[in-house]
Amino acid sequence: MEGNEVDLLPELPSEEDSKRTESETPISDMLDKLCPYYMLMGVSYDEFWHGDYTHLKYYEEKYKLEVEKRNQELWLQGLYIYDAVGTVLANAFAKRGSTPKKYPDKPYRITEKSEEEKEAEKKKMVEDFRAQLMAMDRRFSQRHGREQGR
């Protein structure tokens, strides 16, 4: 998605106003236009007109984060749909006898792994490797034993 910028923030009433000269633009008009814009961001009517205007920046930040979060969710949803459609198509057109493609058996991880999880994963890798080595050793001994028995 990099390079595709879509502005989901509501359009500010600046362009129209900036065309007007300084003296022609009453503050009241600007505030009247800004009010619904901030209400969309979660600012109450009372907070907008009677509250502390220095708090509005936090609402703006919150709104931007919400838009970002929603964008991430939609992107992830697209990824799952891609997987689902891809799985169906791959299986529908797969050669007879080939291993069927499976839809991911668990959701994609979107949070960072904890130290315990990383440790457990490492431990499992070591155990799996050890099990593989033992199996290899067993197979070798069996084959070797058979050859010696001949």
Added chain:
Amino acid sequence: MQNSNKTRIEFVYGGKPYKLEYTAATLKKMERSGVKFSKLDDMVFSAPEILFRGAFLANHPNESNATIHEIYKALKRTADDEEPKYDEDGNEVDALMAVIGSMIEEAINEWKGRSGNSGWKVTR
């Protein structure tokens, strides 16, 4: 505890606590009463009490004009007792009105910044 960078004037007059500030609603009300914010510089000199009265609208909307006038005189005296300040041109600065002007300017510029409206400018 107030978590804000907003400029306010707080004082006690006649045993009553006052908090003067400007909000979106008060700016609108002041403009409707004829205040021209684009000419704030001139108004600080020509109509200081009107601007000062506007600062009462948010928290003391029912305060009488007579009391506001008394407070204006009293605060002006207090402000004038301090060391005189001079502007770039060497004129003595009215300390109280300098604060009132900067409070209005702060509010307008804050809103102006929010709208991204480059057509608005307050200069002092």
